[in-house]
Amino acid sequence: MTLALDTLGRLESEAIHIFREVAGEFDRPVILFSGGKDSTLLLHLAIKAFYPAPVPFPLLHVDTGHNFDEVIEFRDRVVAQHGLRLEVAKVQDWIDDGRLEERPDGTRNPLQTVPLLDSITQHRFDAVFGGGRRDEERARAKERIFSLRTAFGQWDPKRQRPELWNLYNGRHRAGEHVRVFPLSNWTELDVWNYIEREGIELPDIYYSHEREVFLRDGMWLAEGPWGTAREGETLVRKTVRYRTVGDGSCTGAVESDAADIHAVIAEVSASRLTERGATRADDRLSEAAMEDRKREGYF
């Protein structure tokens, strides 16, 4: 047997180390879990990190209400299967009691920030695991693995601590918390290769299927509780799949015949668009869109 780890082995070992550091140093960690592929991978690694004991953290889903049914069904099934505890913060509740207002464009991704921060405060979570990766976007390339947030959830690039060796400094003041990104060093292709190697189940919508979609701003959007085609937009039946899963009103499908993991890996290897650029309308708003949302406390 060879003892040298390959790339995926190193990434897995690093992520497990990060989970265990947080378990050892924080009082109330939580894993953000939407049922999407990155958070499913995150949960898979957490389960491996504490085996044969159960994962010592609850899960939190900030639910925009603009979900794909398949993803919510998958989310609940995974939670039940592993005997986990899931907290759900529904954006709709915040809209109903006036703490948030629906945006004119109907998109709810930017509205997730307030329910997320309110939930962190309410449950006194001190470490919040997210599936963010540094290869996703330029503003994320400078993100730390342990990212200190103020009591307002804000991220100040100039206040971030240097990260040396594999020593993480998670000290924080009361009310502050740390966002933790165990997948920081993974690329999209690493994620898919690992999902294949480990045989991790994902919601079906990551694989090609037929769906009624309409074209808006160069993206194929599906109809749902968030609305449907406007005047001048036509619903057509296409063979598509999703590369990311978020708010249905701004998560686009890509035309694809990739019906299984092997086909997806072949497609991702050959793709000429980043995951976010291909499928997230909200990141296109401005050149510094992601940086601005991070400063506000979004991931």
Added chain:
Amino acid sequence: MSDLLRLATAGSVDDGKSTLVGRLLYDTKSVLADTLDAVHRASADRGLATPDLSLLVDGLRSEREQGITIDVAYRYFATPKRSFVLADTPGHVQYTRNTVTGASTAQLAVLLVDARKGVIEQTRRHAAVLALLGVPRLVLAVNKIDLVDYDEVTFSRIAKEFTAHATALGYTEDSVVEIPVSALAGDNVVDKSANTPWYSGPTLLEHLETVPVEPDPHDAPFRFPVQYVIRPRTAEHLDYRGYAGLIAAGTVKPGDEVVVLPSGRRSTITKIDTADGELAEAAAGQSVTLLLADDIDISRGDLIAVAGNEPNVTDELDATLCWLAEKPLRPGARVLVKHGTRTVQAMVTDLRDRFDEQALSSVDSPGSLELNEIGRVALRLAEPVPLDDYSFSRRTGSFLVIDASDGSTLAAGLVGAPLPLLENGVESCSGGGENATPDNHALVSPGP
């Protein structure tokens, strides 16, 4: 051969580092169409005729406004031969902070110089910091070679001067490579340039793809900082008690005799567990769970080491600090030291000297250590801790110095004096000066 290389870049302002990194990403087709579109758009907005590749990597708004990079950024690219994790460290303000951060995990560093300026003071300082942090290999990218008309003599002079400096810092000649490049024009970055027929070496990417990567220290004595105790307390695993951690050095097998530090209790490994099943052997870099024959009290912060070759357990140590905070260090300061998985209170009992980076020599009893300065201190710890020298192991010889009041990271700490340069100055070091004891020479070699 390892399929993953972690590297860091370092250079001065205007050496064209962002352009070089942008070029590596661009020419390895690691930049995807939409990102490239954004760069084309932004370049056109600024009235540029060709895309400014530095825009691919200058991420934060304030950086784009000032046209400089502020913080360490991580880039990912891959070729059919290898995957790369690149820590892109800015060269101007806070350069030590950034270089130390990038270098702490790097297996190789790419230093940039401007061919018109050659090896400058900052190049020497960067190389010294990289040697101190134990980065095993260096590449000098002699950039803007097009601006000296692809002149071989200029390149050779710079290469010779750099090799001499790196050798003085303890690098062997085969661990240092110089390459003439133009990041802007693409010469010798990915593809071999027709403009430098006199250069027969590899392009930068060819070198990165083929350079031997120092493996994790498998042949070193076993070291395992305990992160977390796994106790399922379920019917199926009623008496399970496993010690979770990442192997910092060496290898381990069931049956190995180990000692738990600082208590000194001995036991035997009975099982190496993972979620994928038991292992017959595990090595540095792997996250595993160890089970022992004896029911002894072990908790987070303890270190499991091979019996008979264990680290010193001490509450006093000499260390080298890279000071990373605005607030200066003064003798007598009370701080926290995070070593492995243990955090202890500590006091800086003496500030022995400061590395004078201008003169590449040391200044005795400096009185304070300021932001970005490197110096040697004596520390007293509130409790004994098992410590290895940094020159023995980057993982178990390193620590963080933390401000107990606001939790900020104040310094990167290295057990011992990994670079005798700090003691002797670079001149006497290169000549094996009278203070350079055989022990010091043993410490010179930058190893993992």
